[in-house]
Amino acid sequence: MSVITVALNIRQIHWAWLFSILSSGMYAAVFFNTRLYGDMGLQFVFILVSVWGWFNWLRGDDSHERLQVTRLNALGRWNSLGMTVLAFVLLAWFLKSYTDTDVPYADGFLTAGSLLGQILLSRKKLENWHVWIIVDVLYVGLYVYKGLMLTALLYAIFVIMAIMGLRAWSKTCPQ
Numbered sequence: 579m580s581v582i583t584v585a586l587n588i589r590q591i592h593w594a595w596l597f598s599i600l601s602s603g604m605y606a607a608v609f610f611n612t613r614l615y616g617d618m619g620l621q622f623v624f625i626l627v628s629v630w631g632w633f634n635w636l637r638g639d640d641s642h643e644r645l646q647v648t649r650l651n652a653l654g655r656w657n658s659l660g661m662t663v664l665a666f667v668l669l670a671w672f673l674k675s676y677t678d679t680d681v682p683y684a685d686g687f688l689t690a691g692s693l694l695g696q697i698l699l700s701r702k703k704l705e706n707w708h709v710w711i712i713v714d715v716l717y718v719g720l721y722v723y724k725g726l727m728l729t730a731l732l733y734a735i736f737v738i739m740a741i742m743g744l745r746a747w748s749k750t751c752p753q
Contacts, residue, residue, distance in 0.1 A: 579604070584736060587699060588743040590647075590750075595632030599625050612724050615677045616669055616689035624696055631700030645702045647751040655705070658694055665690035684720050688713055704751045707744035714740055 579601040586594030606621035638644050650658060670686030673679050691713040698706035714736040721730035 580732065581735065581739070584739045584743065588739065588746050590635075590702070590747075592632060592635040595628045595635065598628040598631075602628065608726075608729070612726060613677070613679050614681070614685055614720075614724065615679055616673050616682075616685035617692075620689045620692055623693060627693075627696045627700055631696070634700050635702070647702050647704055647747045649704050649751060650698070654703075658698070658705075662690045662694045665693060681720065681723070684716070688717055688720060691716075702747075704744070704747050707740050707747060710740040711737060711744070 579597050583594045583597040583601055586592075586597065602621040602624040606618050609615070609618035609621065635645055639646075666687050666689075668686075669689050670683050673682035673686050679685055691709060695706050695709035695713055698709060714733045717733045718730050718737070721727070721733060
């Protein structure tokens with residue numbers, strides 16, 4: 579179901595958000611069972627962000643015109659970086675202090691990065707694909723470490739799909 583989500587996102591089809599909601603619900607259970615609590619919690623946040631993204635993609639921008647693929651400006655890049663670092667620090671601290679996860683820093687970093695990717699995707703920012711490429715590559719390693727080989731394979735596929743998404747969206751994005 580996640581592959582369908584990404585394929586529809588590449589094509590900028592709003593039904594991707596429905597599949598995102600469904601796959602996030604299923605993955606929450608998988609991550610709970612493997613003690614990846616950051617990733618589990620992220621799935622619930624993804625559900626909320628997916629509802630918001632679906633609304634954005636259907637409603638459009640402030641003038642209700644269809645959202646177009648755009649790039650972050652310099653301030654947007656700095657804000658994104660700052661909020662991601664802050665989220666990472668808070669998530670890693672929480673996971674290390676209050677859960678029994680054996681990978682609090684990796685889980686916190688990838689959770690923060692995934693949240694950034696999802697928010698940028700919701701606003702059709704080209705940089706979402708850069709974030710997903712980095713995050714998905716790192717997730718492959720984490721899932722191999724956790725023994726989730728099928729999930730690692732899925733995320734390897736996501737890396738390829740994110741590269742395809744970057745190429746497709748770059749063609750429609752103004753320089």
